[in-house]
Every structure is written in structure tokens, then in C-alpha cells.
Amino acid sequence: MILPKYSEFCGRVKTLSGASALEAIPGELKKMNSKKALIITDKGVESAGLIKIVKEAISKKGSKLTVGAIYDETPPDSDYKVVNSVASIYRNKNCDSIIAVGGGSVLDTAKGVNILVSLGGDNVLAYSGAGAVKQRLKPLVAVPTTAGTGSEMTLVAVIADHDRHIKMTFVSYFLLPDIAVLDPRMTKTLPASITAFTGMDAMTHAIEAYFCLGKNPMSDTTAFKAIQLVSKNILNAVKNPGDMESRLAMANAAALAGIAFSNSMVGLVHNLGHATGAVCHVPHGVCMSIYLPYGMEYNLHKVGDLIGELLYPLAGPEIFAKTPKKQRPRATIDYVRGLNEELKKATGGRHATALKDILDREGKQMVPRDAIPVIAKNAMGDGAKTYNPEEQSFDDNIMVIEAAWEGKPLDLKKIKKGPKNQKF
Amino acid sequence: MNIDKYPELKPGKKYIKRYYVAIMLWIVGRAIQAACRLDKEVIKEFSELPEKFTFSLGVLPDGPFMIIGKDDKGRAKYMGWNKGRTRFPLEMNIKSLEAAIKVFTFQEGTATAFARERFIVDGDLGYALAVVRVLNIIEVYLLPKIITKLAVKRYPRWSEFSPLRKWVNRILIYIRAFTF
């Protein structure tokens, strides 16, 4: 186990996991003296019937919990005006807790609402920045509906100010949800392509957490477990969506990966992925699956040993034992590419393996070739590159994005290499 | 229990380390100002920052700091070491004096310091990255290669940073930084 010279770790969210985990919510909220919850969600989750399931689960016999209100108009990009207005709903209905059911933007909105209703005021932007929130907030329960972004485990909320075209970051351990509920009913109806790319999102979080600069023992162990769970379950979750065991395993994997990356940070894959998402509006998980093998190739000279170790949780002990140590890094990268190909087959071609093949609902290409320099430039302003083992310049970004666009492996000789063998 | 046996302990000061960090911050601040009149990359980075942009880099809780702003011509200007109660659009704070010593004695490069949670960044991360890129360039100028290599992820190649550019600008930056 690598014990870095200095590292920090915190995984402070209470996790409830199981086929009936939702039913445990009223008991937990009762312990926190809460009687009336505000449910925050979005239209997609609501129309998939998930809110109905949540409401039924938390109203079973013996539950003293009531639902004060349901807000289901959370936009795909959390907005401060929405946060401010939902806080008013919370107050008007005398709620004393929040249950956030959805993905990243629902969670961020809920975190923002929780700040306002706990600390007072009518504009959440007053609390932006690192460490501005210094006291415990009201109870917040996170129920993720994808597996997933892991945002139920992160201490960051990103809320946009669309008037000024900026995104405000809120960072504090007090923003963490009190409870994360991993219930397979929440992802059971997830379509195959979304299951595939959100699963690869979790995989990317875990893999990058394992070799990026913030690596530490606990992020390693949680990442390792997450990779094992994704590898064993992702294809089955795509092919047999009703298999609750696979769904639960993927939910656990996403949560573990969320803990891992929020403590160890991420690197090139997220850096280029965020930029591609911002410029071309490609869903986050799609970018992650495509860039993941490139992230490993780019950093091979720095953290090849670690990438080689990943063959174990990915492919299992038998293949690990059979593969000579020197060949393991390449075997890991090939395994991930192979997994992407299998997911492509399992989703009828919808899981893209190259940027040029990403299509929107109308079948139109989402990442034109001339967007590459724009993406490369945007990536220069994204914080994830700080923790990537190798330096990334504008030209380096162009090289990687072009390879990912074509779907061809990186030419390792073209990578400008700093000192080999990263020390932690 | 005689509680007077257990008095309160007010924090002392490590004066030598404080002065060392203060001097290093002063040198870096002045060097940034000088480099912004000489180095094309630094000029470009600053031109892309907003007008009237200011940032502070220093040690919590109360300094020393380095404050940099933009003058009327859009160039970097060293604005002193005293932050007072001002909140800057970008604040890059090192959590403790000992962590700052690690950074300024090059035991921990910038990326390593971030990975080891020595920094708190408050403000736009994109601007913070621009500042880190400028700091990397300044380190190439101010320090011999053997030390800079400890501080940066990848020492620039000749094709990216010609020896001529490095040596000419190095001399000029040193002159400008230490003269008024």
C-alpha cells in the first residue's frame, strides 16, 4: 500500500444500501428530529415513476414522516435563482429536511437549498467559495438515480449564475448529505445506453482516483472495490436491466468511486471530459468512457505500475497471474477498450467509442473536428489537470483529443514526458 | 483540580521562517511583474485575465502574502504583501507556515502541494490555473534547472523554452525584480 508523504481522507456520508433501503429513510430522519421532508427532483425522474416509489416507501406503516412538498423542475444545470426559490418553498411549507432524488444537478440544487434554509438569507451566492459554510445544516438525504456520478459523496456544489455566465463553487464538508440511499429500484428502469455511460463514469472516477496525484490508502481501497464491482456487473446491468443484484452492485460501485475521487481528485480524463461537455454538450459519462484509455496511455510513463495493478480488479486474479508484470499496463488499457466495445455491442451501437461517433437524438454528430482546438483551450481552464501526473499543455490536449476523436490509441512516442515513475 | 496548573497557551511565532517566506513571496511577486514585460507567455496569460483582476497568494491566517493586480496596460503589477481585510477575486492560500516552507524550499512542487492539500483556492479555478502556469514559468527563470525540476511537473524542452529566451530574460528579470 502506498502511504504518501501526506494525505487526507474523509468519507463522512452515512450509507444505507439494499433492496428496501428507501424504507429506512423515515427512521433515520426521525433520529435527526425531522418530520416533514421536501423532495427535490427533476421531470425526468418524476416521469420514470421513481418519485412514486420513494413516496410509497417512506409512507409505509409506522412512518411518521410526511412530504411537505415536491419540487420537480430542477433544470439540468443548477441555477442560483432556482435554489433561492426552492428555499422559499421549504420555508413556506415548514419542512425540516430535504430528500434529493436524482443526479448531479438535483443534488447540487439540494445542497444549495440546504445552505439557505439552514443559515438564512435569500441568496445562496452569498455562501460561495471554499469553507464559507462552517456549521451543520439541516438533514439532507441523497437518493441517486444513476450509477453514477457519485455526487452523493462529494463536498462540492456547483451552481450557475446564468446571468453572468459563471459557475459558482461551494466547498465545505457540511455540504455532504447526511445519508446516501443506494436502492436498486432507483436505477432499475435506466435505459441501456445511460446504464453504460454512467457505469463507465463510476469506473473512470475509480481508475483516475487510483493513479492521480491525490492518491491515498483509503481512496485506493474504495476505488479498488468500485472497479471490481463495475467490472463484474456493468454488462449484466446493461443486458438484464431488471437484475436487482447488478443494479445494487453498480449503485455501491458508484458510491465507492464517489468517495475515492472526492478524496483523491481526478486527472486528464475529467479535464478533457469536462471541456468536451462544456463545448459540445456531450453527456459527462460518454466523455469519460471515451477518454479513459487515453488518460492511462498519457500517464503510462509516470504511473505504469499502478495502471498495471488495475488489471487485477478489472480482469480478475486469473488473468492478472497469467499476464507478465511488464505487460499488465497495456493489458489494462486494452481491457478498458474491450469493455467499451462490448458496451457498444450491448447498447446496439449507442455507446460510442470515439468522439466522432457521438450522435445526438437526431443522429447528428455532436463533436465536429473543428471543435477540437476549442475543447483543448477550454480544458486549460479546468482544475482537474492539477492532479494529473503528467503536465498538459494546449498542444498535448490537441494530440489526445484528436486521437480520441479518431478512436485510435495514442502514439506513446509523441507524448512529451516529464520525469518517470511518479513518487507520492 | 487547580486549573491554574493548566494555563492557556497562545500561539508563538516562527520569525525566521516567516521572514524567509515573506522574502520569497516578494521575489516571486516582483519577478511576475518583471516577466509580464518580457516573456510572451506570461504576457499572454495576463492578457486573458479580466481587466482589473487581482489575486493574492500567501499563508493563512495572516500572511505573509503576495498581491498581484493588473495595471492600466493590462500588465501584472506587484501590489504589496499586506492583504488586510480585502477579499480578492482569487485567493490562493497555503494552510500553514510549515506548508509554505515545504513549497518555498522546493520540497513540494506546486502540483505536489495541491495533492497534499496544502492549498485552499477561493475563486475561479481557471484563473488559479493561469496563475500556476505563470508561477511555473517564473520558477524556470529564477531557479537553476536542478531545483526547478523539483517544483514543476515537466521541465520545458528547448523547443518550448529556448536557452536564449531563458538566459536573456533571466538576467533582465533579476535586474528588474531587485531594482526600482
Add this chain to the structure above:
Amino acid sequence: MQKKAFYSFFNQSKYLAGARALEHIPIELHSYDAVRPLVIATKDVTASGLKKIFVKAFYDSDVTIGGFYDNVGGTAAISTIKELRILFHDRGCDSIIALGHGPAMDTAKGLNMLVSLGVDDIFTLEGEDTISTPLKPFFTVPTAGSCGYDMSNMAVIEHHRFKSDFLFPDVVCLDPRMTGINDIGRAVESAMVALTHAMEASDSTMHNPMNDAYSLAAIQFIHENLPRALKCPRNREAALALAYANALAAVAFSNAPAGAAHILGEALNKLTGNDPGVCMAILLPHATEFMVGKDILMRDELLLAQAGMDAHASTPEKDRIKESENQLKKLMASAIKYVPANLKSLRIPPYLIEQAAREAEASGSHGLTFKDYMTILNNAGKAPAVR
């Protein structure tokens, strides 16, 4: 993953581990809006020069130590806790830091209950989940040597037991200057307690991926670093790793039911005064072997944590559990100087052995009977020394 099994997992603590970790404490206190901690330390802290290092770490910060109480002895005492309340209020403290090992942490947890909850008698809170509101910010700075409860959600004060998620430390600061080993015997005993807790938590029928991450990390740390520390107690990295293992094992222990080796070890300690770590270490291989026989399996993931990826992968699947047992025996053998091979060497009278088994059965854990516990004790009694 166990099919549809429900689990609940929680850990409050944030870990700061490594060089200059102490110097991060002021900033961490700030994030809780705290600037005046009361420090509670065991006696050995000042004697070994650690007080000076600790206090210097606060230089150039804006945190004033409200008081540094360094007189905690062998156990936490309610009279001390009540006196500390006076000191806490007199100095206007807003947080508590426990420095040292076991009794300091228990004292600090007791004090925190007293000053945070407005009760006069903390013994009314004895038991599980009796606390319903958060306490004041509580940090721990462990030195080498832990009793297994220090960084858990439990406290033991004058034989009264408290268990609540609100008792977890908010921050655990592991600084190599503090965790250096002065007494290798004590470090070994702590490592054995941690190993027992971690292994039994991962064996238990209620194991889950979250708790496994903590228990397997602890097991790996101990297997990799205990031999290194035994060879060279001055090895700071090994000492830090063992301290980290203590902290992680405490979390695993907090989130799983106590296992047979723990229950018997504690019973023997109570009845005979023998160190609980030594007792648990002797009992652990026999308890796990017994559980394997009862189909509460040792999972082959344990071998991965004990011996690493290459050893695990190259061991045929059918042999992994046996190899895991061997690894455990090998580790015990390396510590033979501090952990006797069998219970016989502790010369415990048979009537006390039986009494321990009876008390263990009364605890009701795992549904084991008096006969089961006696089997484990007898196996541990006559086990030959492993070379």
C-alpha cells in the same frame, strides 16, 4: 455482494496522515468555527517531549490552546471529567483535542458529552444510540499504542460503555512525530487489537463493501508494516502506517458486531488483567478457524489484503483460505516475543477460562454457545508455537 442484504455504514472521521499533519489542525478547527480547543493528554505525552512538538505546531496560527491538561492516567475517571468541565468553561473553549492513547480519548469523549448535552450525569447516556444531537468539535492525535476504542464510536468510562456515531472523532491527526514507537511491545499489542477487529469485521455475516474498504486497508497496513516495525521500531513510516491501521480498524469495529476473539479477549482481560491485545492475538487464529468450520467463511479477499495481488492471484482459488490462515500464523510467529504462542503461557486458572466462556456466551454475539467458546479457548490453550 450479498444478495439484497441491507447494510448501514457510517464514519465521521477525517484523517490527516503524514508530514506536518499537526500544522493542519488550526485550519481544520476553523472549518468548524472553532479557535480555542481544550487539549487532554495522557501523562506520557509531556514526558516524551511530544507536548512541545504539539504546541509548536500551533505557532503562526490564530488558535489559542485554552488549556493543556496532561494528567490522564491509566483509565478515564468521571471525577477528572467533571473537573475538566470547569476548565473548559473557564477558558471559553469551543472544541476538544485528545492527545495520546485510550484514556485520553475516553476522557475527551466523556467531557464532550458533558459540555455539549447539558446533562449532569453522563452515565444516564450509557448504552447504544442514546445521544441524538451532535457534540462539540472533537479531534484526536493518537500516539503509538491504541486500545481499539480510541478512534471508534465508543467510549468506556469506569466500566460504563457508550456507543454513538456522535462519539466518532471529527478529525484524526496522524503525524509521524507523534506516532513514533517508544515501546514496541505496546505497539504490537495495539496492532493485534486492530487486526482482530479488522479481521472479525470483515468475516462477519454483516460485512459490506464500505466496511470492507476500512477493514481490508487496516489488515494490509498491519501485515505490511508490523514485521518492518518489529525489525526496526524507529521506522517512522511503518509506525505511521500502524497508527493509521489502528484508526481504520476502529471504524470497521464500530460498524460490525464484535467477534469471538474480541469478546473472549475482553473477558479474559477483565478477569485476569492480561493485556486484551495479547489475548486477542492468541485467540484470533483459533477463532477464525472455528468460524470457517461453522461456515462463517474467511473470504479469500483477506489473502489479497494480507499478501498482496501477486501472491493472491498465483494461489489457486481452493487454497486461498488455507493460505490466509497461514499468513495470519506467520504474522503471529513474527511477533512471538510479545505474543505468546498459546494461552497456557499466561497461566490462567481453568475456572477463569470457563468464566470467560460464560461471559462470552452471555454477550449473545453470533449465536455462539458456551461449548463453542470453550472449544476456541481450549484450542488456543494448547496450540504449539509456530516457527
